[in-house]
Amino acid sequence: MIGEDTVLTDEEETYLADAITTLETEVFVDGLGHDHFRALDENDGSREEWQEYVSRMGDAGFNAISVPEAHGGPGGTIIETVLAEQAIGYCGNIVHACQTSLTQHVGRTMYEHGNQHIREAYLEPMAAGDLVVAQAYTEPRSGTDLAHLETDAEKDGDEWVINGEKRFIDFAPYADFYFTPVRTSGDDGDREGVSIIVIDRDTDGIELLQDQSDWHGFRGTGASWMRFDDVRVPEANLVGNEGEAWSYITDELNLEHLTVARYCLGASQQALEIAANYTANREVNERPVSRYQAVNHKVAEMVTKLDGAYLLNTRAARIMDDRGVSAGRMESAMAKWLGNELAHEIADTCIQIMGGIGTTTSYPVEQTQRDVRAGRFMGGATEVMKSVVQHDAYKLLLDEEFDAELVGNEREGLPWLNEDEQPAQIADE
Ligand SMILES: Cc1cc2nc3c(=O)[nH]c(=O)nc-3n(C[C@H](O)[C@H](O)[C@H](O)COP(=O)(O)OP(=O)(O)OC[C@H]3O[C@@H](n4cnc5c(N)ncnc54)[C@H](O)[C@@H]3O)c2cc1C
Known part of the structure; x- marks a missing residue:
């Protein structure tokens, strides 16, 4: 977050800061740094590099974070899971965050439902960083459905x-x-x-x-x-x-909604920091671009919305820590659609305020804008997430006591008030 985060405990704040340090000093170095990010963007990746990546993440304790130690995971929380994903999106590359996010929900499903063979042959080595995982869900004639x-x-x-x-x-x-x-x-x-x-x-x-x-x-x-x-x-x-398995999949997606949104937000925060620094130093008409109100209001909006999206995401993660990964369906869907729409909006706005250079590979902002685009439908399309929210929210919004007969007849009484609460002038008529 950019503002003070009173939702995270001190330990959780420390976890995030430590995760960034670990990623920067132990993971995204020695062959897996910026040149590697560039190569990946040109689809020049290799099996050896992905094996090396998952191995380093296993050593750092970022794979299958919420799986208990007895089954190979570090026994962390869902909050730690989303913080780690934010950190990977922020200081790594979004496809790394994706590989690690697969270990989070696939690992959780294998832990909760897998037999001993599944746990020993796949879950434990995946958490240790010995196996690269792929999630083969989408089909030519079945994606969202x-x-x-x-x-x-x-x-x-x-x-x-x-x-x-x-x-x-x-x-x-x-x-x-x-x-x-x-x-x-x-x-x-x-x-x-x-x-x-x-x-x-x-x-x-x-x-x-x-x-x-x-x-x-x-x-x-x-x-x-x-x-x-x-x-x-x-x-x-x-x-x-x-x-x-349908319920396993929906539980798994509930968690994936948070990780996909969180790593895209982490990546967009990095873009925002670059754009803020660039525009503070780039002069147009002899003053920094950041001094133009049309620009700094955009930054203010991005910072505010980003903080809000992190808070929503953390709230949903907290619900899962308290009540399991099937809980907080509406809150998770809220965090997903808003987080992923926002990540794309931020990356795109950053390019706008940076001008032409923002569209080049001189800064990684244009790559972030392309990378976070798929988050708007991957792991749960925005449209579907909104349908989940409206479905669950209407259950909370609708009041059986609301007097439908008074709708359109408000001169005879106000539908949302009980009989004894009606305003005097209406009751007296
Ligand atoms: C970068 C990237 C990485 C991916 N990685 C993987 C992976 O590793 N494994 C995997 O299995 N899949 C993966 N996918 C596939 C991804 O999960 C699907 O693209 C996604 O689920 C949407 O399915 P679809 O593309 O078939 O779109 P469709 O299901 O055809 O939907 C198309 C569009 O229709 C609209 N829509 C759909 N349903 C509704 C609804 N109920 N209400 C309103 N509007 C709706 C949405 O706008 C949606 O985007 C990846 C996709 C991308 C782009």
Whole structure:
């Protein structure tokens, strides 16, 4: 935050400051610094670099933060999880924040629902930084509407046989395993019958059909369109109960809403700091650009909104710490849409007040603007988040006592007041 943060405890503030220091001195150095960020933006990444990144994050205790120590995580909180993601977005690169955020919610799901094999073979090594994870959710004909997924898994003896296609899958060429929702029963669109299966990368029948990483921003993950063709997986790789994964996915998304918003906000804060410094030093008509009120009001608006978005996000994280990751659905959706819309608005406004140089690669602001763009639909589109908010908010807003018959007849009485509270002039008429 830029203003005083009375919502975070002193320990949490220290956690954030320490996380930034650790990332700057132990993670984003020696081959994973700014040159690497640039290379990723040109889609010049490698499996070795991603392995090195997750390994450093494991050593630093940033993978699967809320998973207890007994299962390989550092046993931290959801607040620490979102603070770490903010720190990665702020001083790293947004795709790094994405890889680490996958460990947060995938790790949490494997911890809460996975059998011993899932925990030992995938969760613990992922938390330690020995495995790179990919989340294979989106399909050619099912994105936002995940219940319409067409990838199916059928039981054959003690194996699952998986067929289908997924697209836009970050880390597809680099990951050690794919965390994959499939349909094991039920009809198209049913929430029952969706299961999650963990698929090892080297399993026969997996094909990367198309590299999709040459997109607007968020580059360097090797995002791919992939096919599973009679892919055979041991039955123990099922996460939780067969056909019951819908609730695992919605819980997981509840947490992902916060991490995606938080790392995009962290990145936008870095852009804001660069723009504030640039405009304070760049002179136009012999005075700093920052002295023009039209510009410094923009900065004031960005700072104010950024603080508000952090507060919303922290509030939702606190609810999850208190009541579990399925709690605070409305608050999480609020934090997601507002945070991701704002991150993009801030990065774009920073370019505006910097002028032409803001659009070049001299400063990382233009990359941030491209990178945070996808956050407005990734992990939960703004439109869907607003639908969640309106659904839950109306339950709180609507009052059964509100006298509908008086709507449009307010001269006879005011609908929101009880009979004995009506203003005298109305009651007397
Ligand atoms: C940079 C990037 C990285 C990604 N990484 C991954 C990954 O690692 N793994 C993965 O599985 N997927 C990934 N995705 C895919 C991403 O999750 C999907 O793009 C997202 O879920 C939206 O799905 P879709 O693109 O199919 O859009 P659609 O579902 O076709 O929706 C298109 C648009 O329709 C509108 N819309 C949809 N539903 C509603 C509604 N109910 N109400 C109102 N409007 C609505 C929204 O504006 C939405 O953006 C990534 C995408 C990008 C761009």
